[in-house]
Amino acid sequence: MVFAVLVAFPALLGLVALYTRNVRVALTLLLVGAGMHLLATGWLWTIPGGLELSWMFKLDVLGLLFLTLTSILFLAASLYSIPYLMHGTHGEQAAPHRFIPCLLWFLSCMSLVATTQHLALMWAAVEGTTLASAPLVYFYRRKSALEAAWKYLLLCSVGIALALLGTFFLGIAATASSQTHAGLSLSSLMSVAPTMAKPWLKAAFVLALVGYGTKMGLAPMHTWLPDTHSQAPSPVSALLSGALLNCAFLAILRFYQICIASGDAAFARTLLITMGIISIAVACAFMVRQRDYKRLFAYSSIENMGIMAVGVGLGGMAVYGAMFHAVSHSVCKAGLFFVAGNVLREFGTTRVSEVRGLTQRLPVSGVLLTILMLAIGGTPPFGPFWSEFIIFQTAIGSHPWLGIVFVTLLAIAFLGMGGVLLPMLQGSSSSPIQNRKESTLSVVTPLAMACGVLALGVYLPPVLSDLLHRAAGLLGG
Amino acid sequence: MKDYADLLLLLVAVSNLYIVATSRLNSCVRASAIQGAALALLPLVLWTSGFNVQLFHLAVICAGTLAIKAIVIPILVSRAIREANVRREVDPSVSLHSSVLLAGLLMGISFWMSTVLVLPRPAPTMLLVPVAFATLLTGFLVLISRRQAITHVIGYLLIENGVFIFGQTLAREVPFAVELGILLDLLVGIFVMGIAINHISREFDHIDTELLSTLKD
Numbered sequence: 001m002v003f004a005v006l007v008a009f010p011a012l013l014g015l016v017a018l019y020t021r022n023v024r025v026a027l028t029l030l031l032v033g034a035g036m037h038l039l040a041t042g043w044l045w046t047i048p049g050g051l052e053l054s055w056m057f058k059l060d061v062l063g064l065l066f067l068t069l070t071s072i073l074f075l076a077a078s079l080y081s082i083p084y085l086m087h088g089t090h091g092e093q094a095a096p097h098r099f100i101p102c103l104l105w106f107l108s109c110m111s112l113v114a115t116t117q118h119l120a121l122m123w124a125a126v127e128g129t130t131l132a133s134a135p136l137v138y139f140y141r142r143k144s145a146l147e148a149a150w151k152y153l154l155l156c157s158v159g160i161a162l163a164l165l166g167t168f169f170l171g172i173a174a175t176a177s178s179q180t181h182a183g184l185s186l187s188s189l190m191s192v193a194p195t196m197a198k199p200w201l202k203a204a205f206v207l208a209l210v211g212y213g214t215k216m217g218l219a220p221m222h223t224w225l226p227d228t229h230s231q232a233p234s235p236v237s238a239l240l241s242g243a244l245l246n247c248a249f250l251a252i253l254r255f256y257q258i259c260i261a262s263g264d265a266a267f268a269r270t271l272l273i274t275m276g277i278i279s280i281a282v283a284c285a286f287m288v289r290q291r292d293y294k295r296l297f298a299y300s301s302i303e304n305m306g307i308m309a310v311g312v313g314l315g316g317m318a319v320y321g322a323m324f325h326a327v328s329h330s331v332c333k334a335g336l337f338f339v340a341g342n343v344l345r346e347f348g349t350t351r352v353s354e355v356r357g358l359t360q361r362l363p364v365s366g367v368l369l370t371i372l373m374l375a376i377g378g379t380p381p382f383g384p385f386w387s388e389f390i391i392f393q394t395a396i397g398s399h400p401w402l403g404i405v406f407v408t409l410l411a412i413a414f415l416g417m418g419g420v421l422l423p424m425l426q427g428s429s430s431s432p433i434q435n436r437k438e439s440t441l442s443v444v445t446p447l448a449m450a451c452g453v454l455a456l457g458v459y460l461p462p463v464l465s466d467l468l469h470r471a472a473g474l475l476g477g
Numbered sequence: 478m479k480d481y482a483d484l485l486l487l488l489v490a491v492s493n494l495y496i497v498a499t500s501r502l503n504s505c506v507r508a509s510a511i512q513g514a515a516l517a518l519l520p521l522v523l524w525t526s527g528f529n530v531q532l533f534h535l536a537v538i539c540a541g542t543l544a545i546k547a548i549v550i551p552i553l554v555s556r557a558i559r560e561a562n563v564r565r566e567v568d569p570s571v572s573l574h575s576s577v578l579l580a581g582l583l584m585g586i587s588f589w590m591s592t593v594l595v596l597p598r599p600a601p602t603m604l605l606v607p608v609a610f611a612t613l614l615t616g617f618l619v620l621i622s623r624r625q626a627i628t629h630v631i632g633y634l635l636i637e638n639g640v641f642i643f644g645q646t647l648a649r650e651v652p653f654a655v656e657l658g659i660l661l662d663l664l665v666g667i668f669v670m671g672i673a674i675n676h677i678s679r680e681f682d683h684i685d686t687e688l689l690s691t692l693k694d
Binding site: 120121123124127131134138143144146147148149150151153154157158160161162164165167168169171172173175176183184197199200203226227230231286290291295 | 593594596597598613620626629633636637639640643644646647650651653654657658660661664665673676677680691692694
């Protein structure tokens with residue numbers, strides 16, 4: 001029942017919304033879907049042992065964590081989309097009647113990724129997220145958006161094809177162990193993992209890391225990400241960054257769980273750390289002197305995905321840090337993209353050089369941008385500071401040189417980001433002031449995200465920290 | 478019957494080379510349709526040689542592959558070729574001669590890889606794993622060396638076909654995964670890439686992806 005609300009219900013609402021011409025009705029459907037989803041997710045928190053329903057659905061703490069993030073961000077993005085869809089945006093040809101159904105299907109697919117532990121089904125769901133979100137990227141009917149959508153589609157589809165190959169390899173690895181085959185569900189694969197054929201298991205993990213890593217935005221397969229995030233409408237960018245990348249990460253973590261169960265995770269951990277550090281370094285290189293603020297946030301997402309990969313790869317307390325970072329990054333980045341949407345609507349451009357005097361023209365968004373920038377950069381007392389600090393501490397303890405590289409790159413990223421964003425906030429604008437009031441919903445949602453990321457840093461509720469610890473426990477943390 | 482399976486796999490390998498060697502897009506599509514048909518027959522031939530897949534799953538996999546890989550996608554892609562009015566691959570970044578050589582090299586690498594990664598249970602035929610690797614790698618070659626959006630789709634199809642051949646080793650144990658692969662192939666191939674190509678040719682008047690490169694840092 002609860003799984004129906006999470007997966008089938010949004011898909012069904014999407015189908016209804018597809019045949020609704022009235023934007024208000026479609027918006028109501030969207031909000032109903034988002035609200036019900038959050039309620040169902042909240043109810044799942046009250047069940048301590050997780051839930052299992054047939055072979056399709058099985059929820060553990062890891063799934064619950066990512067499901068909750070998806071659910072909260074989706075509701076926020078839906079609320080933020082209301083002014084977008086009601087009043088139109090900067091005069092470009094758009095296709096609102098496709099927007100809401102695709103959003104709902106996107107939610108349905110992401111929920112399936114989090115609630116299933118059958119690797120083939122999870123693979124199909126990840127592919128589904130690409131298919132549902134590609135039309136969202138092409139919301140504004142302009143050439144550059146089409147280019148972004150095409151790159152997104154092609155690169156992620158190729159990545160996903162490799163992930164399927166990785167899933168097959170895992171199945172082949174499992175044929176070594178017993179006469180009756182284990183199938184592709186996580187629990188049975190984990191139980192036969194110690195007897196798996198090791199070369200195939202390793203090849204499977206590499207393919208999954210490359211395949212799902214493409215979707216997660218790990219460098220060097222990240223090239224679609226900045227284009228897609230800069231061309232998609234801001235609420236979609238927020239969802240892509242805060243929810244979708246996490247879902248792809250979850251898919252990699254499922255493979256990692258099997259590697260741990262096989263008793264030979266050192267290889268996987270080295271790969272995760274290497275890919276993570278490369279991602280952070282590449283993102284840093286492009287963040288410094290970035291000319292487009294939405295691309296800047298996209299590269300920051302690549303950096304943060306790298307941080308999470310490093311955290312999981314380090315093991316120990318750092319896994320807890322990585323889980324914590326998944327939460328704080330999602331909340332913070334969604335807020336940043338919401339603010340970016342406000343800036344884009346006011347100035348009509350994503351070029352940094354054409355945005356000046358932000359605090360004058362949009363006082364609330366200006367303050368929020370400053371707060372969220374400090375938060376994502378890892379300054380105390382916000383959530384990302386603590387998660388990055390925990391990962392750094394573990395790194396310094398086990399591999400000192402790694403810890404130093406890690407913290408240096410983070411500092412470069414922070415300075416790079418500040419160097420790009422601060423000139424936007426200051427100065428006075430040359431273009432005439434349009435004196436449009438900031439609409440309530442477009443300010444309240446990023447404000448809520450900013451409060452959330454502050455709350456995460458100041459006081460972590462025991463319920464959440466317990467969940468994070470248990471999730472880390474599944475990943476050898 | 479094992480000889481027939483090898484024959485089909487050889488056909489797949491030859492069509493790989495042909496796709497790499499030709500510059501005419503229509504021939505590319507025809508070759509990929511033939512490859513699709515060979516792939517559709519493959520599970521059937523393996524079944525007759527005692528590789529017991531359940532009959533229902535066998536029917537779904539064969540019929541689905543035939544319909545999608547050999548009929549629907551080739552028709553859609555050739556329609557896109559007609560509408561976009563492109564006939565040839567212009568100016569590939571790797572010349573046709575050298576890409577044929579590269580494809581041959583990749584074939585050799587695939588045979589080597591199949592000796593490194595040995596299946597825990599013996600494969601239905603010796604050629605299965607090397608041809609799967611070769612198809613996969615050829616797909617990447619096409620994807621990297623060509624510039625037309627349509628050839629990119631064909632490169633993607635080759636990668637999918639390679640994965641499909643690998644899937645045959647698992648068709649007995651987890652037929653469900655192989656079927657899902659086919660289903661998703663359908664969605665990607667038709668609903669999205671077909672539609673996207675249409676949009677691209679309408680917006681840009683051509684489908685050369687070189688011009689799809691305005692977004693960069």
